Amino acid sequence: MRASGKRTVVWKVVCGGAVLLLVPIMILGAQNPIxxxxxxxxxxxxxxxxxxxxxxxxxxxxxxxxxxxxxxxxxxxxxxxxxxxxxxxxxxxxxxxxxxxxxxxxxxxxxxxxxxxxxxxxxxxxxxxxxxxxxxxxxxxxxxxxxxxxxxxxxxxxx
Missing domain, CATH: 3.30.310 (TATA-Binding Protein)
Incomplete structure (x- = not known):
């Protein structure tokens, strides 16, 4: 795998992890708006x-x-x-x-x-x-x- 391909995979993993972390936080925030x-x-x-x-x-x-x-x-x-x-x-x-x-x-x-x-x-x-x-x-x-x-x-x- 080329270096640019590895960077793309790493970038996708980082972005996917961020989404998996932020979605539950957003749901909790919507359920507890006070x-x-x-x-x-x-x-x-x-x-x-x-x-x-x-x-x-x-x-x-x-x-x-x-x-x-x-x-x-x-x-x-x-x-x-x-x-x-x-x-x-x-x-x-x-x-x-x-x-x-x-x-x-x-x-x-x-x-x-x-x-x-x-x-x-x-x-x-x-x-x-x-x-x-x-x-x-x-x-x-x-x-x-x-x-x-x-x-x-x-x-x-x-x-």
Missing amino acids: NHAATRPDHSDPLLRTRHYHHSLYEVRRTVQETISTLRTYGGHWQTVPEEGLVPLGLRDEPVERVIRVVVPVLVFKDDLTITLHGNSKETTLDVRSASRVGKGDFGENRRHILQLLQALDERLKP
């Missing part, structure tokens, strides 16, 4: 519904923080953003809202996770929102972040 996901009480996906735990806000908050320190994505640890100011503990019966912010590594990017807790000394509801910092589509990554967290919490807290 760059965020969130739980809510009436979500059509039962896995993404608001969680209700029969534990105090203090217990749930502590469990969330312990759980976050164990989670990893693509080899990188999730990191809690430090809270500022006075923090209500939720040890009494009056309702308290707490927000926990988390940074989730995704290869060279970072996604932001916001965990909102509403509760008192007896029960707590938990909602999660995950959003990509860049891009118009996330290929379902933010949904996976939420499900990873909720699965770990459900195992520990039993909703």
Whole structure:
């Protein structure tokens, strides 16, 4: 085979490989055209519904923080953003809202996770929102972040 024939074959293999790589990415992008996901009480996906735990806000908050320190994505640890100011503990019966912010590594990017807790000394509801910092589509990554967290919490807290 001549040198120009070998170059043609190599070129065809490279182009074919690129097409095989790009087509699934384009399909995933078309199926996931948004760059965020969130739980809510009436979500059509039962896995993404608001969680209700029969534990105090203090217990749930502590469990969330312990759980976050164990989670990893693509080899990188999730990191809690430090809270500022006075923090209500939720040890009494009056309702308290707490927000926990988390940074989730995704290869060279970072996604932001916001965990909102509403509760008192007896029960707590938990909602999660995950959003990509860049891009118009996330290929379902933010949904996976939420499900990873909720699965770990459900195992520990039993909703």
